[in-house]
Amino acid sequence: MVINSTKLFLSKNSLYHNVDYLKETKKKKLLPVVKANGYGHGMEEIVGALYFHGQKEYAVARYVEAERIRKMGLKDIRILVFESIGDYSLIENKEDIDISANNINELKSALKYGIPSTRIQIKIDFGFGRNGIYPSEITELKKIIDKTEGKFRGLYSHLFAVNYEDGLLYIKQFNEIVGILGKDKFEMIHLQNSAATLTYDCKIVTHIRAGMLIYGLQDDGFYERNLKQIFSLESEISSIRNLENSKYIAYNLKKSDCNAKHIAKIKLGYADGFLKSNEGSFCLIGNREYKILQVTMDNTFLEVDESIREGDSVLLYHNVSLAALHNKMTIYELLTILSPRIPRVFR
Numbered sequence: 001m002v003i004n005s006t007k008l009f010l011s012k013n014s015l016y017h018n019v020d021y022l023k024e025t026k027k028k029k030l031l032p033v034v035k036a037n038g039y040g041h042g043m044e045e046i047v048g049a050l051y052f053h054g055q056k057e058y059a060v061a062r063y064v065e066a067e068r069i070r071k072m073g074l075k076d077i078r079i080l081v082f083e084s085i086g087d088y089s090l091i092e093n094k095e096d097i098d099i100s101a102n103n104i105n106e107l108k109s110a111l112k113y114g115i116p117s118t119r120i121q122i123k124i125d126f127g128f129g130r131n132g133i134y135p136s137e138i139t140e141l142k143k144i145i146d147k148t149e150g151k152f153r154g155l156y157s158h159l160f161a162v163n164y165e166d167g168l169l170y171i172k173q174f175n176e177i178v179g180i181l182g183k184d185k186f187e188m189i190h191l192q193n194s195a196a197t198l199t200y201d202c203k204i205v206t207h208i209r210a211g212m213l214i215y216g217l218q219d220d221g222f223y224e225r226n227l228k229q230i231f232s233l234e235s236e237i238s239s240i241r242n243l244e245n246s247k248y249i250a251y252n253l254k255k256s257d258c259n260a261k262h263i264a265k266i267k268l269g270y271a272d273g274f275l276k277s278n279e280g281s282f283c284l285i286g287n288r289e290y291k292i293l294q295v296t297m298d299n300t301f302l303e304v305d306e307s308i309r310e311g312d313s314v315l316l317y318h319n320v321s322l323a324a325l326h327n328k329m330t331i332y333e334l335l336t337i338l339s340p341r342i343p344r345v346f347r
Helices: 012-026 033-037 045-053 062-072 105-114 135-147 165-180 194-197 320-327 331-335
Strands: 006-012 029-032 056-059 078-081 097-101 120-123 152-159 186-192 207-210 232-235 239-242 262-266 283-286 288-295 300-304 314-316 345-346
Touching: 006 045, 012 029, 012 045, 029 056, 029 186, 033 045, 033 331, 045 062, 045 345, 062 078, 062 097, 078 152, 097 105, 097 194, 105 120, 105 135, 135 165, 135 283, 152 165, 165 186, 165 194, 186 194, 186 207, 194 207, 314 331, 320 331
Parallel strands: 006 345, 029 207, 056 078, 078 097, 097 120, 120 152, 152 186
Antiparallel strands: 006 232, 232 314, 239 262, 262 300, 283 288, 283 314, 288 300
């Protein structure tokens, strides 16, 4: 009996290649973003592998994600939580969690509560409509920083979907802000996300903050040939049926334009995060593409021929960019919805 015949296989060699390549080419330290279950790859699996490779600093979106990492029992790590904590009692005795001050009032309240400045990273907002301290508030921010003894853990901002000239302007403004506040007041400084890491060099930062790139994934319009995709979504044929005398495929009538004679079933469905919108796209069996006919809650049905046998390996999302295009989704969306029902396995 086959259990969990669908797996998300991960390559440690490719993961290590990517992080080493980024650090070597940019000549900076790395702050890997492992939020959203490690961008769907498995947070514990990715953090565990990176920790073994010497990585001690991580970034997540939410406090609950930081707690997941803490439960791994790793020593001497630091975890930056991007989103506002709110209840500081949750983290007051957890020296491995750093908080983000996403506005002036949060910075004041964190310091008043007694959170050490060495556990606070200050975010600057260049008008992305998310969060952060505005450049117009820098004078007030400098007064707070100057009154605070010791260093702050970090200063950062975010570059995303900006045109090239705007990116250069924001980098210039960020450099000016660092100069006003004092570079020596911060243990770490970071600005670039994955796309900006490929596009710009920023001398003033101490770390590059990369999410997609460590997984070997890239946004549309960006291509770095030296990065390697670390995941492979694979299943195997669990059964094959002859359709010649049937009006139905699984739960539905065959479409009038469907001439499939044989269907194969794999144990993967929309309950696993493999959506019905994948219908009409293609998987890979051997070196040949086969059409995905129907996706149900727990199974997916493929149009196959007489050459396919039970137990044959099936590769899903063999071209993740085309899969994202077919589903009218970003690569982020496509991978982060993959369910924990799918085991993440290094090989």
